[in-house]
Amino acid sequence: MELFTKTNVVRLRSHLDKYLVADADGSQVRQSRKASGRGARWTVEEITDGESKKVRLRSYHGRYLTATEAPFLFGMTGKKVLQRDFEPGADFKHDWEVTRDGFQVKLMSWSGKFLRANGGTPPWRSSVTVDEPHSSATKDWVLWDVETVEAVEELVDDLCDSTVSSVASDDFSVDSEPASPMSVFSLKSPPARRNSNLMLQAITSNKFRNGMDFFHRAKAVRLRSHHDKYLLAEDDEESVTQGRNGSSKSARWLVEYVPEYDNIIRLKSCYGKYLTASNINFLLGMTGHKVLQTLPQRLDSSVEWEPIKDGGRVRLKTRYGNFLRANGGVPPWRNSVTHDIPHRTATQDWILWDVEVVEIYVNSPANSSKPSAPPLPGSDPVPVLASAPVPPPPSLSASFTRQQSNELNGLSQKMEGRIIYYNIAEENGEVLDEGSQGYSLIFKGNGVEELTRKFEEETGLEGIIVCNRSPLNGRLYPLRLQLPPNTVTMRVVLVLPMSNVARDLEAEGLL
Template structure:
């Protein structure tokens, strides 16, 4: 909330990389990839008497409004409008910012969240306020904030500012002046550090006094995070005595809940945007030395019992993969979709070197009641521990389970939704996904109805011979390999073509 106290105007970017836009000629708000237009700028107004709420005003002088009108009859989600201010309904214009990692959620008056929808029309590019019910839509309520300078003083903007001043919505007697992006970015980093929750502080507790650590996969008990000799790749390896499993801990100025990890080659653990495999979830984790240290090299420790998760600015987690090559021993950042892979993002921390100088600036963690927390002696003779400190309970590992992947429960199915003419938007990038345990197409179709909220769909696959879409028949392939499918609506032109060809 402190960021909004300082920022005069922002852009909000959704998980789809699209911006929240307010058009002058209509009441609706939508998403757009064009982030350079003035329509993407929203003026921040503080709500008088409510320290944790804001209003967002477009450059046209209208407010982002959470209505109680259903977006589609019989479906979840209410419309979000772009409306003039009405004092009798002032609560509909109020939003509560809730931080979620590097992102923010905006909660409306009824406890729902501002949501950027994807999929086929009329959902595509629409904005509603809703609660995400499906796993594949939980990121749809996360927004990335971009501080911007205030728009130029057009007549409509000047009128809106004077109106808000007269109503007492913005504190101060002087008109707002433009703020530089750099100054707002600085204040944003400071404010984020101040509002850290106990959950994040507990994660930092595992790095208390740490100068260097080893990270051991909790799911693959004998494998460590290792900086490969090619000085680019990051993998898992059983050799815990190698210098390449040692990572230097750097505390990020302005944060008390973010760290950087530097390899033995002087490069940083980096969450890249490169897909690990085309069409699959999971992005590459590399060791890089960028000219400017940005958020791709910053990790947020989140404690889970005696282990931790390392979260990226994108909301993904550092993940140790198992299974067959090329997944075996690989490291990606991702969100686990299956129960069997939930532990793949958990890591045990072994502190191998500590800071003994009290002058080193580092976060001060709260006292921990856990019996497995360390208490470093002030008279430690050496900064290097002769025996790494374990933050996890010891578990026995037998030769029978070394390197064996967890049992797979069902298969992952990635899907896109086709346009009316059969074209698929962004088919080359990672689609939505679900876990399916059956083998029948009818059962899979019902699962997609439940997951997407669409009344009916035709599950199709693309022919490897000619690239055309064809409906799936009675049974899926007999094994549990990952599948990629396209959903086609029965009312579409492509569905009518299927009927004419006798494919339905």
């Protein structure tokens, strides 16, 4: 049911990779490979009915997806599925009970039968009925992928539909004297429609293509999180974590382009397994789900990721609307990777990733199947794959070296601040890894309140208390209004607000 609660507009994709589409006649439904357009969009209305999880699906005609009692073919078990106006008293026919099956859902009608996407020869081909799978070969016919529809996508679809309908109605004219034998027809668009076309081009290029620019010709990449840690494939060949060692083979992910889409990729670890958005809860009662390395028998949507540009970084979205998220905070969240939606401002950046290309295709993989021109005589053929070149150090004159040294010194003087190393205390105030260097950040201010906000953004924790350990008795004391002056580095301990040590500090009047 949570697949329907992420947005109020969805697309439903069948096992045949076709979409549930409302026909333009306002009554029929069918399957189509065309995902764009208003016909493939369904508005979700949740129904409260005890413990049952039910929805109603409304087409762009304002009519509801309805399971009828009329047979699809005489003598067959399947019943027709139509678009119908809301019927008071018979509204139960518009209700669909949602049952999750892995990453897909089954939609059961009031009659106890399921929404089914049929295959085979006509008239079954591309039809939709309510029925039950009667053999193992058809058990997948009642499974549907739920794809969320963004507001920008809705605008694109509406512009496409309006442009196509306008062209079909009045935009074709016959030239009396064509310029060439091929140019018999010409399209004449009024200014308003040309503006719509320009808007459509701008939206589609910015929204759907720019995210792939980060992976242009990339064969292998590293992904660096907001915490300056890399996405790592653990040697158990199942877990995925974060770590600072970006030079290890575990940080390297091979990029696979999905032929059917121009905005979807797969990422394969050094162990030959795919980065997978599982449906396993990371912690019971929490929203995040585990991200794993898997090698499914059939490559499904759980291993597919859509890159979306966000400034100079990308968000990697699952086909169900979640994002690849690098978690911070205390264990077990620390260094974990889940797929989720950020619910607070402090964690908005946790789904942003820097893409570092470490190996490239010399020729675009999309064009690799096309025949290439033969090599010149006496020349070696160009390899398809190559490592990202590292430019050699330039030869510098002594005067330029002195100038560069002066610029670097000036730059280091401008980057004022201090390095603050920090650890997070346990419930009783003990710091397990206090002897190690721990984590660090660069802080340019002097106020404790400002530093506290910086730590909250870095760790995702709220209400933390920034403390210092006394060199005399080893006890933790909260820092006051200002940080000590003339210190290049500092070491602090972060205390959680509901811990025992926080209560002790409050009882002593130190908070």
